[in-house]
Each structure stands twice: as C-alpha cells, then as structure tokens.
Amino acid sequence: MNEPNLCCSRQAEIQAWLDGDLAPAARADFERHVADCPRCAAALKAFRHVDELVGAACRPGPEDRVQPARVDRVMQRILAAPAPGGTAPTPWTAWLAAARALPAGAWPALALALGVVVLVVALSWSARVPGPPPAVAPPGSSPGHQAAGETGFVFSLAAGSGAVPFLVDNGLPLATGPAGLLARGRHYELASGRKLRLDADFHGPFRELSPGLVTRLPVEITGPARFEPRPAGLLLESGQAACAFREPHPAFVVETPCGKVESLGTRFLVEVRPGETLVALEEGRLRLTTPTQERMLTGRQAVRLRRSGEIEPAGAPSTPAYSSSPAAAPPLPPAPRPDDQGADTLNQSY
Amino acid sequence: MTGTPKGPPPEEREAVLAVRQGRKEAFRLLVENHWERVHNLLRRFLNGSEPAEDLCQEAFLQAFTALGTFDETRPFGPWMNRVAVTTALQYRRKQGRQVVLVPFEEVVMRNQVSGPGEKVLGQMVVDEFLARLPESYRLLFLMRYALDLTYEEISQFLAEPVGSVKGNLFRARELLKQAVGEPAAAPRLASVEGKP
Numbered sequence: 001m002n003e004p005n006l007c008c009s010r011q012a013e014i015q016a017w018l019d020g021d022l023a024p025a026a027r028a029d030f031e032r033h034v035a036d037c038p039r040c041a042a043a044l045k046a047f048r049h050v051d052e053l054v055g056a057a058c059r060p061g062p063e064d065r066v067q068p069a070r071v072d073r074v075m076q077r078i079l080a081a082p083a084p085g086g087t088a089p090t091p092w093t094a095w096l097a098a099a100r101a102l103p104a105g106a107w108p109a110l111a112l113a114l115g116v117v118v119l120v121v122a123l124s125w126s127a128r129v130p131g132p133p134p135a136v137a138p139p140g141s142s143p144g145h146q147a148a149g150e151t152g153f154v155f156s157l158a159a160g161s162g163a164v165p166f167l168v169d170n171g172l173p174l175a176t177g178p179a180g181l182l183a184r185g186r187h188y189e190l191a192s193g194r195k196l197r198l199d200a201d202f203h204g205p206f207r208e209l210s211p212g213l214v215t216r217l218p219v220e221i222t223g224p225a226r227f228e229p230r231p232a233g234l235l236l237e238s239g240q241a242a243c244a245f246r247e248p249h250p251a252f253v254v255e256t257p258c259g260k261v262e263s264l265g266t267r268f269l270v271e272v273r274p275g276e277t278l279v280a281l282e283e284g285r286l287r288l289t290t291p292t293q294e295r296m297l298t299g300r301q302a303v304r305l306r307r308s309g310e311i312e313p314a315g316a317p318s319t320p321a322y323s324s325s326p327a328a329a330p331p332l333p334p335a336p337r338p339d340d341q342g343a344d345t346l347n348q349s350y
Numbered sequence: 351m352t353g354t355p356k357g358p359p360p361e362e363r364e365a366v367l368a369v370r371q372g373r374k375e376a377f378r379l380l381v382e383n384h385w386e387r388v389h390n391l392l393r394r395f396l397n398g399s400e401p402a403e404d405l406c407q408e409a410f411l412q413a414f415t416a417l418g419t420f421d422e423t424r425p426f427g428p429w430m431n432r433v434a435v436t437t438a439l440q441y442r443r444k445q446g447r448q449v450v451l452v453p454f455e456e457v458v459m460r461n462q463v464s465g466p467g468e469k470v471l472g473q474m475v476v477d478e479f480l481a482r483l484p485e486s487y488r489l490l491f492l493m494r495y496a497l498d499l500t501y502e503e504i505s506q507f508l509a510e511p512v513g514s515v516k517g518n519l520f521r522a523r524e525l526l527k528q529a530v531g532e533p534a535a536a537p538r539l540a541s542v543e544g545k546p
C-alpha cells in the first residue's frame with residue numbers, strides 16, 4: 001500500500017510547501033506539478049489529513065473549560081499579589097536614578113562610592129558566614145547549560161531569577177529555551193526598573209588557564225537595558241551591567257557603542273549612556289579598547305569612553321560618599337565568595 | 351493558522367489598562383477568555399502526571415505580574431501563549447529537568463505509535479501518539495497546533511535551529527501519515543507494521 005507516495009523526485013518539496021517556505025514562483029510550480037502527479041497529490045492529501053487529526057487532538061477538551069470556581073481561585077491569588085507594573089525601584093535603581101540626575105562630573109564619585117558600599121557589604125556578609133565557604137560550581141558542572149557545540153560564554157538566567165517575564169524579546173515575553181539559555185545573536189530588552197541576574201558559563205579549552213579558574217561568572221543587568229549575548233561576553237547597547245568577578249576567570253568582554261571593556265579578574269560596573277560609556281572599576285584590572293585607544297585600568301578608577309574614541313579619566317573621589325547616604329546602598333551584585341582570593345591570580349596571557 | 355496580526359478586542363485592551371490602573375479585578379476577563387487554551391496546553395504538556403490547574407494559575411499569575419511589559423496595542427492571546435510556554439519550561443527547570451528536543455529517531459518514535467500488531471483508527475493513533483511522545487515533541491506539536499506559534503518562536507523556546515524544528519516535526523508527521531493511512535480509505539484500519 002501507499003505506493004502512490006513513493007518515487008516522485010519532488011516529494012521533498014512537500015515539507016517546504018506545507019511550511020509555506022516556497023517562494024511564490026516555486027510554490028505555483030509545485031502546485032502545477034501536484035495537479036498532474038497522483039503520487040504527490042496523494043502524499044499531500046495524507047499530510048493534510050494528519051494535520052487535521054493532530055489539530056483535532058490538540059484542541060481543548062471538556063476538562064479545559066473555564067469554570068467560575070477555577071477563575072475564582074486564580075483571582076484570589078492575583079488579588080493577593082502585588083500590583084503589576086509595580087516596578088518599585090530597588091535601592092539599586094534608586095541609586096541609578098540618582099546617578100542620572102547628577103551632572104556628568106559627579107557620576108564617578110558616586111560610582112566609586114557604590115564600589116565601596118558593595119565591598120563593605122561583601123565583607124560584612126562574608127564575616128557572617130562561618131565555616132567553609134559554599135562550593136563554587138566547578139568548570140563543566142552545569143551540563144544543563146551547555147549549548148551543543150558552542151564555545152565561549154553561554155548565558156542563562158541565574159538560579160532563582162524571577163525576571164523572566166520582564167525580559168522582552170521583540171515585544172513578547174522572552175523565550176529562554178529549556179535551560180533558561182539566552183540565544184546568541186538575539187537582542188534582549190529588560191524592562192525599566194527590573195534587574196536580571198545571568199550566569200555566563202564559559203565553554204572551551206582551558207589549557208592556558210590556571211587550575212583555580214572559575215568559569216561561571218555572575219552578571220547583573222539593570223533595566224532599561226538592551227543587550228545581546230556574545231561568545232566573548234556581552235554586547236551592551238544600553239543599560240547597566242555590574243560584574244563581580246573576584247576570582248581567576250576567562251577574559252570577559254562587555255562591548256559598548258563607545259568601546260570594549262575587558263575584564264581581567266575584577267569587579268566593575270559599565271553603564272551605557274548617550275554618547276558615552278562610563279566604566280567604574282572597583283578592584284582588579286580592566287582592558288579598555290576604543291576605536292582609537294587602548295588602556296589598562298587597575299585599582300579603583302572610573303573613566304569615560306567617548307564616542308570619539310577618547311578615554312578620559314573621570315576623576316577619583318577623595319573620600320567615599322557612601323557613608324552619607326547609606327539608604328542608597330545597592331543590593332549586592334551576585335554573591336561573592338567569602339574567601340575571595342583576589343583578582344590578580346588571573347592568568348596573564350590575555 | 352490564525353497568525354494574522356489583529357488589534358486586540360477592545361474589552362481586553364480596556365481590561366489591561368484597568369489592571370494597570372490598579373483595578374486588579376479587571377484581570378478576570380483575561381483569565382476567562384484565555385483559560386481554556388492555556389489549561390489545554392499545560393494539561394497536555396503534563397500529560398496526566400499531575401493536575402494542570404496549579405500550573406495554569408501560575409501562568410496567569412506570571413502574566414499578571416508582568417503585565418507592565420505587555421504592549422496593549424497587540425492582542426493578549428499570543429503574549430499569554432508565550433507566558434504559558436515559559437511557565438511550563440520554568441516549571442521543569444525548577445524540577446531539575448529539561449525539555450530537550452532529542453534528534454528524531456524513527457525507531458524510537460515507531461514504538462510511540464502503537465505496539466506490535468496493534469491496529470487502531472486514525473484519530474486514536476494520533477491521540478495515543480501525542481500522549482506517548484517524549485515531552486519535548488509533545489510540546490513541539492502543542493506549540494504548533496494548539497498555540498499557532500511560528501517556527502521561529504518554537505525554535506527559541508526549544509533552543510534549536512528553525513531547520514531542526516521543522517525537520518523533526520515533519521518526520522514525526524510523516525510517521526503519523528504512515529500510521530493513519532490514506533484519508534480516502536478511512537475508516538479502514540491501519541497498521542504501522544511492514545512499512546518501508
């Protein structure tokens with residue numbers, strides 16, 4: 001049986017025809033062929049029959065009907081939930097809003113104040129943790145995050161990240177894939193007032209890297225932001241990324257419209273603003289590259305990358321300002337290890 | 351397929367705006383209008399392993415919480431579809447499981463259709479087939495046939511290239527085509543045995 005389905009060289013086009021993938025001319029040509037070819041006609045008829053059956057099998061059944069009691073139960077939960085769009089500013093976003101309101105020259109001081117606050121919080125946190133530090137995921141311990149064949153950084157939503165619905169992909173809720181993976185080459189937008197914690201998992205050869213290498217790097221992005229995952233790191237078109245990489249790790253690059261920020265074991269903050277990128281380094285080292293300049297940053301510094309390619313020091317504050325505004329202390333970017341080994345053990349080959 | 355972009359029904363748009371203005375009760379209309387489709391998706395996804403109502407509630411709760419990101423000039427349905435699929439994937443992820451589209455393996459799939467010597471009618475073949483499919487394939491069929499998602503959207507959710515999604519879906523349908531036989535011959539019995 002099924003003999004009509006065999007042996008027509010054009011049956012390979014059936015799938016494309018069903019999927020609407022044929023160009024108009026090819027489509028018309030195939031349809032003319034079907035009119036004359038009983039084999040293709042029969043195959044097409046059979047596929048349509050299957051599609052009808054599958055469509056019928058996927059339709060809602062009586063058990064799916066909406067019932068007042070069901071709606072009542074979900075509405076009870078909704079009435080108890082915080083209002084939507086309740087993008088209540090986190091301390092972090094409050095800090096950002098304050099930073100935006102400041103004249104440009106004041107930003108670095110605030111950024112560095114933030115650095116100090118983060119450091120202080122980190123230290124006090126680590127002081128509260130007795131005993132051995134929590135284990136850090138060793139390289140390759142996250143098969144679930146391994147995208148087949150991909151080398152470089154692979155981004156996924158950090159565990160417990162509740163931000164999924166706030167991450168928007170072409171105006172629709174994000175499709176993160178089964179493992180919470182973000183796809184390379186796609187632009188993601190984070191709604192205003194939201195933040196997103198990502199794990200950047202490095203896949204690839206580790207041979208030139210030191211044994212204590214950490215290959216899962218925490219990155220926090222604060223909305224409104226637009227970004228794209230890249231093998232070498234992130235393309236940050238707008239918004240702010242806070243990176244707290246305190247241990248040896250593969251080089252991580254944040255590309256911005258005004259230049260590249262390459263992390264060499266560090267904690268830093270990048271903010272893309274109109275016409276410039278602000279970089280505040282809290283500790284460790286960064287390599288900055290613009291179309292016209294390259295610069296190493298070490299220690300606590302803040303600089304501004306201009307659209308023109310210039311890298312300008314943004315000044316260093318003489319005294320930390322955080323003590324005067326403790327309420328503005330941002331939440332800690334992804335948790336640091338209590339037993340921080342410092343950043344400078346990073347392999348120097350970069 | 352009903353994929354033509356349309357404006358939202360005016361009453362749904364009003365409901366969205368009302369919820370944003372703090373009248374949470376207005377969300378009820380959205381639940382009523384979209385419950386059946388979302389529950390159908392999640393029930394078939396869970397495949398009888400547990401009742402779907404909790405997960406369905408979770409999907410609507412997520413939609414409610416994220417309503418600030420919804421563009422009310424668009425219809426709510428496609429947006430809600432994506433929230434529902436995201437909810438399902440998140441649920442599995444929380445359980446430490448993943449919904450991975452394994453490469454289509456016809457030998458394995460044949461076993462999903464029916465047992466040796468079993469003869470069944472077309473619709474029963476399909477119902478049985480969907481219920482016995484690996485979860486990722488069931489979700490793939492549901493996204494396509496129950497939600498009308500585009501191949502591009504499906505490929506994002508499954509983290510698979512579009513070509514792989516299309517190819518796997520086509521091969522699964524080809525297998526079904528063999529199993530259900532020719533529509534003209536219905537309601538004859540069809541067998542999956544003895545096919546080339």
Ligand SMILES: [Zn+2]
Nearest residue numbers: 008010037040
């Ligand atoms: Zn033909």
